[in-house]
Amino acid sequence: MDLRKIGDNIWEIAKQGEMRVPALIYSSARLLEDIRRDMTLTQARNVACLPGIERMSYVMPDAHQGYGFPIGGVAAFDLDGGIISPGGVGYDINCGVRLLKTDYTETDVAAKRKELLAEIFKEVPAGVGKGGVTKLSRSVLKEILVKGAEWAVENGYGRKEDLERTEEHGRMEDAATDGISDRAMERGIPQLGTLGSGNHFLEIQKVHEIYDDAAARAFGIRAPGQVLVMVHCGSRGLGHQVATDYIESMASAFGVKGLPDRELVHAPFKSAEGQRYYRSMCAAVNYAFANRQMIAHWVRDVFARVLGSAKGIDQIYDVCHNVAKVETHDVDGRPKRLVVHRKGATRSFGPGRPEVTECYRSAGQPVIIPGSMGTASFVLAGTPEAESLSWSSTAHGAGRVMSRHEAMRRFRGEKIRDDLARRGIELRSTSWKGVAEEAAEAYKDVDEVVRVSHEVGLGRLVAKVVPVGVMKG
């Protein structure tokens, strides 16, 4: 594909054929080698052809091939002439990351590390087919879908201040449950409060390095060695079913003829079908917020039990990286409301954005970028430049480079566990094969991903954190 370098770590696919806008790729030459190997660029070009797309079809540094839209794709559409697409959000609606800080240091937890992880492993259901601990009625589930993390806090899972430190305050106001199928509900009921499988994990981490003292301080990150907890999961079967349902129903309503990929199916944002999907997606987002809120609460419980106190275990932030949101952005010098699709991309609002909670308004929104299992993760801060660069978005993780099948063939879970143990990292999982599938070698180098993000200005590096205990679903 014809790719032109237009700046440091910036590449462009010029407008051609049916493209309505160019596609812009933020990547180093090294990451681009991986990106070029699969269908990422073709998919970015396909997105550029969709009705109502504004400015650019963006590709983040950790991008890889997805369905319809690439993973690591960001695209914003006009509310009137534009569309909404389930393929632009992904199957795991509001897959996201929550980061908690503690007042404990590495030394404080050293002796109890094993016990902490074992207790968390007992407390937080994980793995495929593992049901939640809460038996939900359908009416309670509906309440959760409307209220999100707010429901969880009202029901004793966590604290009010957690909500302020969650994207959308843990609740998408536009959520409605009338477009959620029985199937989605049935899949959602047993899975609330569960981590799930695949690349989802819970890590006890320590701060490794701080790059930006002022922002770190604002986020509650004080010094290397400080213990943090990261939770990476999403809306489970409920969200997957919502995506599945609307990919079908939009195909029936609007057809798929002429689409290069059936997963690019979309509906005008303001159409009845578009709105039904949008509101159902918001409900699935809320489910995921409640999910992470409950898991974080159990983590606090375990810390209190094992170490004597959960004091100082405050939420740094909770970000979604699979979502479509109505946001106001600058278009040709004027504020305009757009529906921004972030599929495998994290919002990175800079200082001053009213959506960001007061306490972070001068530092910028915390951006949490998880690495692969056993490798580093990063905390970044949103930048003012990201507004014009990427509709205030940056990367979401490491991004795979090797298939699960290949990883399972090449690696052994037990060996990975032993290797990690030698590096002082404890690992618990429901499946050693699952661990092999998530081997760090199967992922891109997350250090390179965040370096590009920082250099281009999509998100500013604040801190690097490394795991001391990993629980994999």
Next chain:
Amino acid sequence: MERYRILPHTADGKFQAFGKTLGEAFGNAALAMSSLMFDWTEVEPRARHFIHVRGTDREQLLVKFLGEIVYLLDTKKFLLGKVDGLRIRPEFEGFSLEAVLAGETLSDRHELHGGVKAVTYHELKIEECDGFTVQVVVDM
């Protein structure tokens, strides 16, 4: 005859399944998808679920059929071991499929090493040439 083949795919699960008939290829696709999550050869046919799905075309029929297996695992913890009596019939608008899924409820005896979130249309292919080949990518 080889039932299915798992293909490399960066992020997710991709496979081809084969059959002398379309139905046989669909049945083998169900086993291929199961193999991405657990060892279906270890699953005994203790429980049975009758399923009936409709699709406007063969592609949609396949996606919906495989979707049933994902749904049964999520909601009933049902692991597929065998597909019985799979019948595909043309209908006025599209196709319908009936089958009995035999398997057992997830227990400590089984190891699930992955979960299929959804069945996608991405790179989905149904080809007829000396029997049938279907290709599916699932989100994991």
